[in-house]
Amino acid sequence: MNEQFNISASPHIRAKDSTGNIMLWVVIALLPATLFGIWNFRDQNAWILVIVTVAAAVLTEFVYEKLMHKKVTIQDMSAAVTGLLLALNLPPSAPWWMGVLGAVFAILIVKQLFGGLGQNFMNPALAARCFLLISFTGRMTSFTYDGVAGATPLATMRADGSIANVDTMKMFIGQIPGTIGETSVIAIMIGAIILLLKGIIDLRIPGSYLVSFVVFITIFGGHGFDWSFITAHLCGGGIMLGAWFMATDYVTSPITKKGQIVYGILLGVLTGLFRLYGGSAEGVSYAIIIGNILVPLIEKVTLPKPFGKGGEK
Structure with a gap:
């Protein structure tokens, strides 16, 4: 009976793509950044951290669902995507056990304890990265x-x-210190183009995010419309990886079109605030986490009015 009838909240959308297919394409789109990061930080054996973190995420989901007598869902590849995104947000010098700890936190605390895929209220990979940043600041900011x-x-x-x-x-190009997957804008954009061509994401969230960020740092950055300053901010840190691969997460981003634009603008402003006035040079992770928390409010105020009584005539 449980396999035949699913009770869930709206909206109910029929589509040819399954969760597994979408996640597979996300993994494929992340491969350029992953492979470049492994090559770029080959002297630090970045590949070990990537493999261990992804394996820990998948294993955590499998063990939890087995212990809780729930249907095993590792075949939908969402755990693998979470593990891969987390690994790409870690410095290559991080010890392997930090990847494991972050993966367990992402899958167990942020995802499964809130009901599994579709129920988490923030991006698991970014939540784990923020957890590691708070817990091991020195190691997470050493490059x-x-x-x-x-x-x-x-x-x-x-x-x-x-x-x-x-x-x-x-x-x-990416020949700079940083986390494993954030350094090469070229590699990230190759993956973003794949997602755009497959229709998995569109330009509303990343476009409004990046444009609002550029406007913010142009006004408040102290350099005016200095293209070198703007380019450095766009190519540095995790803003490109965050804008194209994490801000667009289906579960933790708005479903309304107007809401997606508002959400993107919010992320751009928050990232600008953190970068220009915050305690660290980065701010993408915290901006997206705060944006995730505000998604229900954004959706509430951007829902289209229904036709009929109380709606538009």
């Missing part, structure tokens, strides 16, 4: 590139107040 420990380009800009010591072309 090494080509055997040399140093600050990320965003941190360098924040420290000296200029972009003179920042190479935006290297930032665009």
Whole structure:
């Protein structure tokens, strides 16, 4: 009986794509950033952290559902996507056990204890990253590139107040310190184009996110419309990975078209606030988490009015 009838909240949308197919395409779209990160940080064995984190996420979901006598859902690949996104948000120098701890937190605490896929109120991978940032700040903000420990380009800009010591072309290619999957804008955009062509995402959320962010830093960044300054901010940190792959998460983003634009603008403003006035040079993770929490309110005020009584005539 449980297999024949599913009781769930609206909206009820029929589509040819299954959750498994969508998640598979997300994994495929993340492969360019993943492979580049593994090659870019090959001296730090980034591949080990990626494999261990993904495996821990899948295993946690499998063990929990077995213990709770629930249907095993690892075949929908949502746990694998969570693990992969978390791994791409970790510095390559992070020990493997941090990836495991973050994966367990993401799947068990943020996803399964709230009811599983579709019930979590925030992005599990980003929630785990914020948990690790709070718990292990030093390790999560320590970066090494080509055997040399140093600050990320965003941190360098924040420290000296200029972009003179920042190479935006290297930032665009990805030859900079950072987390495993955030450094190469080229690799991220290849994946984003795949998702756009497959119709899995559209431009409303990432477009409004990036445009509002650019407007914010242009007005309040102290450099005016300085294209080098804007490019450095767009290519640095996790804003491109966040805008195309995490802000667009189906579960934790608005379903209304107007709501998606409002949500994107909110993320752009929050990211700008955190980057320009916050305690660290980054702010994407916290911006998206706060945006996730506000999604129910955004949807409430952006729902279209029904025709008929009390609606539009």
